[in-house]
Amino acid sequence: MNEERKYKAVSTVDLLNLIGEDIPYTQDKKRDKQNDYKEELEHREPFDVIKHKIERMQTEIKEQRNIIELLMNHTHDQNGNVSVPIDKTKDAWRFR
DSSP states (O other), X not given: OOOOOTTTTSOHHHHHHHHHSOOOTTOHHHHHHHHHHHHHHTTSTTHHHHHHHHHHHHHHHHHHHXXXXXXXXXXXXXXXXXXXXXXXSTTGGGGO
């Protein structure tokens, strides 16, 4: 997992400068280098921490959306208990 990073010696400022450039699609090599710089930047602090936090937040948001969707689709039985139809749950594929 300890791969050799090609642009490890490049300063963070230089990485950010090239990433921020608007490079036309006709300059394939420069765009490839820009993508490589983006990948290198993801290994550096604080960007690696920020990326991890964003990924964790995206997972939490997705879970919250699923919960909200279930709450929106719930009904009540005769005793007032909450019930969610199986076809509305994320596990509905198990029952088909």
